[in-house]
Amino acid sequence: REHCNLYSWREIFFDAHFAGDSWFTLESDQYGEEEEDYFSWDDPFTRFITIPVQVTQHFDSVLALTTVKIEPELQWLKAKVYFTNDEILANEAESKYSLETMISDLNEPEIVIPEGSLMGHSLRDHYDQVNLSFSDVAHIIVEVYQKGPKKLEELAIKAILKNQISIKQLPPAIQKKAVHGMYAIKDSTPKNITDEGKLIYE
Numbered sequence: 001r002e003h004c005n006l007y008s009w010r011e012i013f014f015d016a017h018f019a020g021d022s023w024f025t026l027e028s029d030q031y032g033e034e035e036e037d038y039f040s041w042d043d044p045f046t047r048f049i050t051i052p053v054q055v056t057q058h059f060d061s062v063l064a065l066t067t068v069k070i071e072p073e074l075q076w077l078k079a080k081v082y083f084t085n086d087e088i089l090a091n092e093a094e095s096k097y098s099l100e101t102m103i104s105d106l107n108e109p110e111i112v113i114p115e116g117s118l119m120g121h122s123l124r125d126h127y128d129q130v131n132l133s134f135s136d137v138a139h140i141i142v143e144v145y146q147k148g149p150k151k152l153e154e155l156a157i158k159a160i161l162k163n164q165i166s167i168k169q170l171p172p173a174i175q176k177k178a179v180h181g182m183y184a185i186k187d188s189t190p191k192n193i194t195d196e197g198k199l200i201y202e
Contacts (some may be wrong), residue, residue: 007097010055017066021080049085052093092130135181145197
C-alpha cells in the first residue's frame, strides 16, 4: 500500500508541475524510431504510456526539470518538455502500483483461452506479462481486501526490510519469505481478508 500511495503522489506531482500542454511525447515504431507526429498530452492513451514510465523509471529527471533554473530568455524551453514513453513498462507500472488498476485487474473475469489460440489472454497471462508472481498478487489481494490485522511475522519482516536490517541471522524459512513474499500457492487462504477477497484469492 505504501508503494501505491507513493505512486499516486508522484502522479499528482507530475500533473501539478506539467499541466496542460506543457509536455509532449513522440510516437515510436517497433524499431524504436521516433516519428514526426507526437501524441497530444490530453489523450488518455498518451497519458497511459508516458506518465507511469516517468514517475517510476525517470522520476529523478522529472524532479530535476521542475527545479532547474534557466535564464529568462530561455523560459520557453520549459513550456514544451519532451518525455519518453513505453507502453509495456507503463502497463507493468500501472498493474503494480496503481490501486485502481489493481482492483480492476482482480475483478476482471477469468477467460479460458483454448490451447493454441492467438486471440485474447487470460488474467494469469496478464500477470506473467507484467512480472507479478503468485506471491505478489496474493499481497495485492490482502492489501485491497484486508479486514483484520496482519500476522506479526509479516509486520516483523516489513520492519526489517524498511529499516534495512540484515536478514542473514533469521531462520531460513523467514529469509525466504523476506525475499519472495509471505504467500505461496500451497498456503491456506489468509483469514484477515473479506469474503470477496477470499473468493478472488482462491
